[in-house]
Structure formats: C-alpha cells, structure tokens
Amino acid sequence: MNTALTEPPASTKTSFKAQMLLARERAIVVAVNRLLAEKGFDLMTVDEVALEVGIAKASLYKHFSSKEDLAAAAMVRVIGLAQAFLASLPADAAPLGQLKAVARWMLELQIKGEMPSLPSQNSSLRANLMSNKAYLDGLMQISDQMGGWIEAAQADGSLSASVPPLVVLYTLYARACDPVPGFLKAGGQHSDEEIIDLVLATCFDGLKTR
Amino acid sequence: MNTALTEPPASTKTSFKAQMLLARERAIVVAVNRLLAEKGFDLMTVDEVALEVGIAKASLYKHFSSKEDLAAAAMVRVIGLAQAFLASLPADAAPLGQLKAVARWMLELQIKGEMPSLPSQNSSLRANLMSNKAYLDGLMQISDQMGGWIEAAQADGSLSASVPPLVVLYTLYARACDPVPGFLKAGGQHSDEEIIDLVLATCFDGLKTR
DNA sequence: GTCTATAGACCGATAGAC
DNA sequence: GTCTATCGGTCTATAGAC
Numbered sequence: 067m068n069t070a071l072t073e074p075p076a077s078t079k080t081s082f083k084a085q086m087l088l089a090r091e092r093a094i095v096v097a098v099n100r101l102l103a104e105k106g107f108d109l110m111t112v113d114e115v116a117l118e119v120g121i122a123k124a125s126l127y128k129h130f131s132s133k134e135d136l137a138a139a140a141m142v143r144v145i146g147l148a149q150a151f152l153a154s155l156p157a158d159a160a161p162l163g164q165l166k167a168v169a170r171w172m173l174e175l176q177i178k179g180e181m182p183s184l185p186s187q188n189s190s191l192r193a194n195l196m197s198n199k200a201y202l203d204g205l206m207q208i209s210d211q212m213g214g215w216i217e218a219a220q221a222d223g224s225l226s227a228s229v230p231p232l233v234v235l236y237t238l239y240a241r242a243c244d245p246v247p248g249f250l251k252a253g254g255q256h257s258d259e260e261i262i263d264l265v266l267a268t269c270f271d272g273l274k275t276r
Numbered sequence: 277m278n279t280a281l282t283e284p285p286a287s288t289k290t291s292f293k294a295q296m297l298l299a300r301e302r303a304i305v306v307a308v309n310r311l312l313a314e315k316g317f318d319l320m321t322v323d324e325v326a327l328e329v330g331i332a333k334a335s336l337y338k339h340f341s342s343k344e345d346l347a348a349a350a351m352v353r354v355i356g357l358a359q360a361f362l363a364s365l366p367a368d369a370a371p372l373g374q375l376k377a378v379a380r381w382m383l384e385l386q387i388k389g390e391m392p393s394l395p396s397q398n399s400s401l402r403a404n405l406m407s408n409k410a411y412l413d414g415l416m417q418i419s420d421q422m423g424g425w426i427e428a429a430q431a432d433g434s435l436s437a438s439v440p441p442l443v444v445l446y447t448l449y450a451r452a453c454d455p456v457p458g459f460l461k462a463g464g465q466h467s468d469e470e471i472i473d474l475v476l477a478t479c480f481d482g483l484k485t486r
Numbered sequence: 487g488t489c490t491a492t493a494g495a496c497c498g499a500t501a502g503a504c
Numbered sequence: 505g506t507c508t509a510t511c512g513g514t515c516t517a518t519a520g521a522c
Contacts, residue, residue, distance in 0.1 A: 108318035236459045249446045272482025332493045
C-alpha cells in the first residue's frame with residue numbers, strides 16, 4: 067500500500083476529520099434541499115432527513131439546532147448556486163439575455179425538483195431566514211446584480227419601462243415557485259424543455275399577441 | 277305582536293332550524309376560507325376554526341367529517357364565487373376582456389386575503405378534492421368557459437396563437453397564488469389597485485417592451 | 487320527561503428537540 | 505431512545521328546546 071495514503075502527515079488528520087464533517091453537512095443540506103423541493107417545509111420531517119442521509123436524528127442536531135436551521139441552510143445553498151451561475155454568465159452579454167438566462171436557470175432547477183420552496187406564511191421560518199446573514203447577503207448581491215441588468219435593459223429599450231424595476235425583479239423571482247411547470251409536466255403533453263420555453267415566453271412576451 | 281311572526285306556519289319550523297344549520301355551515305366555511313388564505317392548510321388547526329366560528333370543535337365534526345372536508349368546502353365555495361362572477365360578466369364582451377376580468381377578480385380576491393391556497397404537494401388533500409364532485413364539476417365548467425374565450429381570443433388575434441390554450445389557462449389560474457402581489461404589498465410602495473394593474477400588465481403584456 | 491346538540495375534557499399518534 | 509407538545513378526532517355529561 068501507498069504510505070502516502072495510509073500515513074498522511076499529522077496536519078491532514080484534523081483536516082480529514084473536518085472534511086468528513088463538512089461532507090456530511092453537505093449531504094444533509096442536499097437531502098434537505100431535495101425534500102424541501104419535494105414536499106415543502108411543513109410536510110418534511112426531521113426523521114425523513116436523518117433517514118435519507120443515513121445518520122441518526124441526534125447527529126442532525128449536532129450540525130443544525132432546529133428544523134428551521136436546516137431549511138435555512140438549504141436556502142443558503144441555493145443562493146450560493148445562483149451566485150455561481152450569475153458569475154458564470156458572460157459579462158458582456160445583453161442585459162435582457164442575462165435576465166432570461168437567470169429565469170431559465172430557476173425554471174430548470176424547479177422542474178428538476180431541486181428548488182426548495184418555503185411556505186411564505188410561516189413566520190418563524192421567515193424570521194429565522196431574515197436573521198441569516200449568509201442568506202441575506204447572498205440575496206442582496208443577486209438582487210443588486212439583477213437590478214443593474216433590469217435598469218440597463220429598460221435603458222436600452224428591450225425591457226418595458228412602464229413596469230417598475232422591483233416588479234420585474236419579483237416577477238422573475240416568482241418563476242422559482244411558479245406552479246405552471248408542474249401542471250404542464252403532470253399533463254404530460256410537453257417535454258421539460260418545451261415547458262420552460264413556454265413559461266419563459268409567457269413571462270417575457272406576455273399572453274397577448276405581439 | 278304580529279301573529280304572522282309569532283305563529284308562523286308549521287312548515288317554517290323545520291325550515292328555521294335548517295336555516296340555522298345552513299347559516300352556521302356558511303360561517304364555518306367562511307372562517308375556513310379566511311384561515312386557509314392566511315396560514316395555509318398545514319398551519320390551520322381545527323381548534324382555530326372552531327374558536328373563530330365560536331362553536332365547539334365537536335360541533336364542527338357534525339358538519340364536516342375531517343379537516344380535509346373543511347378545506348374542500350372552502351374550495352367549493354370559492355369555485356362557486358368564481359362561477360357567479362363569470363355569470364355576471366356581459367356575454368357579448370371581447371374574449372380577451374373576459375379573461376382579463378377573471379384574472380383581475382382572482383388577484384383582487386388574493387390581495388384581500390380571501391383566496392384559500394392549498395399546498396399542491398399534500399396528496400391526501402388532493403385525493404379528497406379530486407373525489408369531490410361539486411369541486412370538479414365547478415372547476416370543469418369554469419375551465420370550459422375560459423377555454424372558449426381563450427380560443428376565441430386566439431382566433432380574433434388578440435391572444436398569442438403560439439401559446440397552447442392549456443398553457444394560457446394554467447397561467448391565468450396561477451394568478452390565484454402569485455406571490456408577487458404579496459411581495460409588492462409588503463413593500464408598501466403601491467396601492468392594491470396599482471399592484472393588480474402591474475401584475476395584470478406583466479401577465480398579459482409581458483416584461484419586454486412592445 | 488325526553489331528546490338533541492353542545493361544550494370541553496380526553497385520547498392516540500406524530501413530530502420536534504435533546 | 506426518550507420526552508413533551510400539539511393536533512386531529514372522539515366521548516360524555518349537561519343544558520335547553522319541545
């Protein structure tokens with residue numbers, strides 16, 4: 067056997083343990099993300115999460131002190147994915163194209179069943195999220211970037227100037243929990259790609275004839 | 277005293293009792309409707325409903341045999357309201373105008389906090405609703421009527437022909453649970469009327485410049 | 487006096503927390 | 505693996521109508 071593998075330097079020992087913890091934490095968050103997308107916060111049980119990860123429920127509470135914290139971690143993860151996607155976009159593209167790309171990305175995540183959705187009514191959950199710095203900072207950064215594109219797109223005439231930028235931003239965010247893709251998917255008449263194209267078209271072009 | 281009031285015909289005796297039952301049933305359904313709009317199905321408790329109506333929980337179960345039945349009754353009520361609204365529309369108006377009117381009606385109901393919203397994930401609830409004839413019949417009738425308008429609007433060129441009618445129908449239905457009005461209302465920058473106009477405009481005209 | 491409907495205690499199950 | 509709270513659902517004693 068390779069001694070480099072069986073006898074790593076002492077410094078990697080703690081690093082290894084830390085990495086295991088990190089890996090398990092990631093696994094937990096991924097599981098929560100999926101369950102949150104599948105059943106929503108209220109119907110997701112902590113037991114399910116532990117079962118899916120394959121660890122004891124008590125171990126969950128070593129990482130996250132409440133069910134709300136679990137959900138918050140999943141939201142922070144998605145925010146991070148969104149930030150990574152935004153950063154991967156070519157900086158010199160047309161602003162309207164950037165906005166469309168973001169909307170498409172959210173719809174793809176949703177239709178793949180990987181978009182966690184929290185009930186907007188649950189106040190304890192909202193309070194928890196609103197005191198989560200990582201979530202708020204990420205959301206703010208995304209909103210700033212998209213806000214810039216929205217203003218640029220209105221300035222270059224591609225986006226309607228009669229809709230306030232905040233309304234545009236919220237309308238795009240709302241694609242993350244749009245029920246229409248799910249309805250269409252259940253209908254079975256369209257492929258996922260067609261569904262996304264249709265929803266994007268109705269969102270940007272409207273229902274009326276152009 | 278008026279004997280006509282103190283001594284009604286015998287037939288009104290049972291009618292009076294029945295009317296009281298009916299009135300209470302209506303009160304229950306209205307309360308459920310409000311709570312369903314406010315907190316959603318999962319967070320609404322049967323005790324709350326009983327408290328709001330001012331009757332004992334056991335009395336609730338004289339009228340409705342389960343929490344799912346309560347929710348279904350609220351949905352049937354809203355379906356009935358929608359049917360009444362559709363029937364009140366002038367039959368000779370332009371089809372696009374009819375569709376806009378329906379979307380506006382749904383948004384108004386939602387922004388007033390009177391649109392019950394069920395989690396689309398809860399399967400026991402869905403099964404219950406899907407076996408409710410009154411609900412299904414009402415929904416079908418509404419869909420037929422709106423489907424007719426959609427096809428007419430596409431035929432007269434006012435509605436985009438490149439969007440399948442079913443997608444149009446679902447997109448309009450989705451206004452009932454659109455989170456954008458709630459976000460805008462929380463922002464406090466717009467009146468309810470402005471919010472509805474903005475959401476309707478983005479829905480029918482799209483985000484892009486025309 | 488009888489009978490119905492009500493109020494409110496009560497039970498079992500489940501889920502979050504430790 | 506345990507503890508506790510909560511919630512959906514039921515049971516029983518009682519008040520009031522006839």
